[in-house]
Amino acid sequence: MIKAVRGMKDILPEEIPLWQKVEETARDVFETYLYHEIRTPILEPTELFSRSIGEATDIVEKEMYTFEDSHQQLSMRPENTAGVVRALIENRLQDLRGSQRYYYIGPMFRRERPQKGRFRQFHQIGVEAFGDAGPYVDAEIIQMLARFFRRLGIDAYEVRINSLGCRSCRPLYIEKLRAAMDAASATLCEDCQRRRDKNPLRVFDCKTDQEQLASFPVITDNLCAACQEHFDGFLSSLKKMAIPSIVYPSLVRGLDYYTRTTFEFVSTSDALGSQNSLLGGGRYDGLVQVLDGPVLCGIGFALGVERLIMALPDVLQEAPLCYYVAHIENEGFARALTLAERLRDHGVAVAVGNPLKAIKAQFKEADKMGATTVFVIGPDEAKQGVVTIKDMKTGEQRSVPESEVMADITERA
């Protein structure tokens, strides 16, 4: 048997309504903040990702699906900020009037070991806003997300925020942090020894070295004046919007391009496993230039649709109306076909019974597919030009002239 590849899942019809609800809500909410949809290719030159995300990150180092196509290295996108920035530069979107605000919905690919809430093909809904340098837009994005979550009925989450500084203050801070790590070196775990060189900010995630961490310097105490001002503006905007958030000086993003504001929404529901981060994002003021574009700042986030759906509250989905035409003998079958087509002309979803099945089996089938109403057409009905209509919930039956069936069911719907 040929099976789906590891970490890639079918999304079956029964869960599609949830996906559609999430996507619809996102479009709806984001459009009211003047974001517009953009669709970019899944395949991009590998270099787009290595330059933006960072050569030394796990994503670029070992998680991309990459292959060569006529002497060019191509990769399936592991995220979509780089793709949107590329599209912006290539199409000179920054020269258009108005602000450049985009959202996208689509599959991403990372070759990681699958686990709960983590897949090799997963889906992200993301937003990117370009050209707005002030901290107000940072807060507005959080506000928009809060609205989006409210609309979906998700309230078991917390908002974590931080500032990563900029190209002038972050390197100074990292040196300071490394010095502190070196001083404590002897007592640090293996993982932390490795993090020291590769990604020192990650030490704060360590589960074993908590005691030492408490004395390490934190980034929020080491911001330059401009970054501090930006962060203060961000915090005060959130306050004006009455959005509760928690400052996590240890909050780091895994991609190199982030500067200043970073944030994450973490689910506090136990429906998710240990991968409980619903979305992550932040400001990337240098990224457009890194990709040979103009001087243009940006901020955005990406949220994981699979995780979001796991965090969705259970609500009963009402079954859609569905009709079934059961029939007896050839003449009944012929009339059933005609009736079904007439109903479909009016947009009604209707199935016709299998002519090889006895009336009893047709009813069973109607019940199984969840038909709310069954029409019966047999010799008796044919003779009188009527249709027997049975309500499957109450079991009541009535006889209606063939020409009045549509009027009858719309009246009762």
Next chain:
RNA sequence: GUGAGCGUAGCUCAAUCUGGUAGAGCACUGGACUGUGGAUCCAGUCGUUGUGGGUUCAAUUCCCAUCGCUCACCCCA
């Protein structure tokens, strides 16, 4: 990439410890009910026990390998 757990019917699982020709519930199909679903009863279909090898008179059971799934670490949405 590392670690742990698990692979038996379409699904959920038993039998594995203590080796002896694989079983239940659900689902499915048909009948009781010849023009009416859901409830009940009866009958029927369903397996290369993930795969390959080893030990044994005999392996679903013990051993080795391999593949797959799941969860966790790393890291991330």
